[in-house]
Amino acid sequence: EDQVTQSPEALRLQEGESSSLNCSYTVSGLRGLFWYRQDPGKGPEFLFTLYSAGEEKEKERLKATLTKKESFLHITAPKPEDSATYLCAASYNFNKFYFGSGTKLNVKP
């Protein structure tokens, strides 16, 4: 069964303390892995798309990487404004997308 699992469910960091979020997928024939940021009460905001194992993408303090079984979202020297829920999604045909339940990140000043 196609599915996506994110860990940890919640993560508390001190400002400046780097860490990584994990997204494991079992979607057969993966064609795209997507990362989103969601603030409370708002719609998800697109961050990255990764297409093949070994690919990396960066945006400010965030870097996403992809292997054949999982993706990581690395957060370097986070700031309080990085606090949000981070969602990942996988697709094998770009018609249906399988979402994980998210990692809630809290960065303390």
Add this chain to the structure above:
Amino acid sequence: DGGITQSPKYLFRKEGQNVTLSCEQNLNHDAMYWYRQDPGQGLRLIYYSQIVNDFQKGDIAEGYSVSREKKESFPLTVTSAQKNPTAFYLCASRPGLAGDTQYFGPGTRLTVL
């Protein structure tokens, strides 16, 4: 501004009532989606449409209905047959053949009284 709009932001429904959630996009995207989000759970697909006048059921379509009469509009009706409709509803669109990434609207929070 180009984007996806959803209305209303908050919606209250009495048991037994049907309600319709609006989703409009001016991005000229071909595909549109409806998801439901419950606390602690991932987004679950309700319906999706790849072109006008065509749509497919997602994983949790029971108790919901949609229409796609115009490219820019994809309204979702939550019927009285949906037993637990209280949730956060998200609409998304995707360029279609020209693109693979979904972009989301701001969401509608539906509460059944």
